[in-house]
Amino acid sequence: MVLSDADRSLVAEIQGGLPLSSHPYAEVGERIGMEEQEVIERITRLQDEGIIKRLGIVVRHHELGYTANAMVVWDVPDKHLDEVGGKLGSESCVTLCYQRPRRLPEWPYNLFSMIHGKDRQRVLNYIDAIIESCGLEGIPHKVLFSGRRFKQRGARYQ
Amino acid sequence: MDSVDRAIINRLQGGFPVSDHPYRAAADHLGICEAELIQRLEQMLEKRQLSRFGPLYNAERLGGGLSLCAMSIPEEDFERVAEQVNAFSEVAHNYARDHRLNMWFVLATETPARIESVLAEIEDVTGYQVYNMPKREEFFVGLKFEV
Numbered sequence: 001m002v003l004s005d006a007d008r009s010l011v012a013e014i015q016g017g018l019p020l021s022s023h024p025y026a027e028v029g030e031r032i033g034m035e036e037q038e039v040i041e042r043i044t045r046l047q048d049e050g051i052i053k054r055l056g057i058v059v060r061h062h063e064l065g066y067t068a069n070a071m072v073v074w075d076v077p078d079k080h081l082d083e084v085g086g087k088l089g090s091e092s093c094v095t096l097c098y099q100r101p102r103r104l105p106e107w108p109y110n111l112f113s114m115i116h117g118k119d120r121q122r123v124l125n126y127i128d129a130i131i132e133s134c135g136l137e138g139i140p141h142k143v144l145f146s147g148r149r150f151k152q153r154g155a156r157y158q
Numbered sequence: 159m160d161s162v163d164r165a166i167i168n169r170l171q172g173g174f175p176v177s178d179h180p181y182r183a184a185a186d187h188l189g190i191c192e193a194e195l196i197q198r199l200e201q202m203l204e205k206r207q208l209s210r211f212g213p214l215y216n217a218e219r220l221g222g223g224l225s226l227c228a229m230s231i232p233e234e235d236f237e238r239v240a241e242q243v244n245a246f247s248e249v250a251h252n253y254a255r256d257h258r259l260n261m262w263f264v265l266a267t268e269t270p271a272r273i274e275s276v277l278a279e280i281e282d283v284t285g286y287q288v289y290n291m292p293k294r295e296e297f298f299v300g301l302k303f304e305v
Binding site for chain 1: 166167170171172173174176177178179180181182192196199200203205206207208209210211212213214215216219220221226228230251252253254255256257258259262289291292293294295296297298299302303305
């Protein structure tokens with residue numbers, strides 16, 4: 001994907017947030033020398049192309065009471081990966097579900113899911129429920145709760 | 159946080175209108191007025207319940223590199239290594255987790271090729287191995303929170 005200079009300046013201008021005012025796209029345009037209509041068209045296209053995944057509120061889940069955050073990792077036979085990944089990803093309490101490479105012998109897990117909850121017991125209950133509803137009893141898994149959070153920010157673009 | 163704040167959070171994690179008067183349009187759907195929506199967003203940002211109101215980008219499609227990395231750090235060295243790792247501007251977030259691989263961070267670089275070189279720099283500075291686990295396939299990315 002090659003972005004034009006105009007797209008790049010728009011991406012950089014709004015990365016920290018949209019102005020909280022009646023005509024935010026006009027305001028963004030003023031700052032980077034673009035008409036409001038052009039800002040609207042470019043943002044719409046960036047959304048269509050999947051470069052902007054979402055536009056709106058980005059929450060701080062910890063501050064909203066989701067203090068238990070578990071990375072649940074699974075060692076799924078490669079031939080079942082699509083099936084299991086699809087099932088896991090459709091569970092409502094799973095917020096992310098990715099395939100990643102194993103790092104043997106240290107790390108045998110190839111499917112990563114994130115589950116957030118208000119406390120650890122609730123997260124463990126979700127996991128039990130998922131194992132049952134997705135039929136994952138035979139698949140080794142590990143629950144890695146987060147401890148301290150050292151740094152949280154989005155990626156930055158120039 | 160009252161029921162209006164909760165409705166705002168549940169409805170506006172995505173789907174913000176791209177039009178000339180977007181807050182008014184979003185407020186209409188929520189049954190409040192534009193000024194109230196803006197004021198409540200400002201307050202939730204001030205209270206740091208929201209990290210921002212804006213875009214969530216797909217780093218790879220923007221041409222950047224993105225990876226999840228893990229390290230195994232002895233407890234007595236953990237603070238020092240955490241500081242060293244977090245000092246890299248490419249480290250987006252970093253969590254301690256309860257496993258032998260006990261430090262997990264996301265690396266976001268301007269180009270995919272930079273991932274390997276930043277990892278080498280981190281190994282060099284800290285003296286510990288970094289396990290690089292880039293995404294192979296995405297089954298789901300929702301990351302929306304109901305409140």
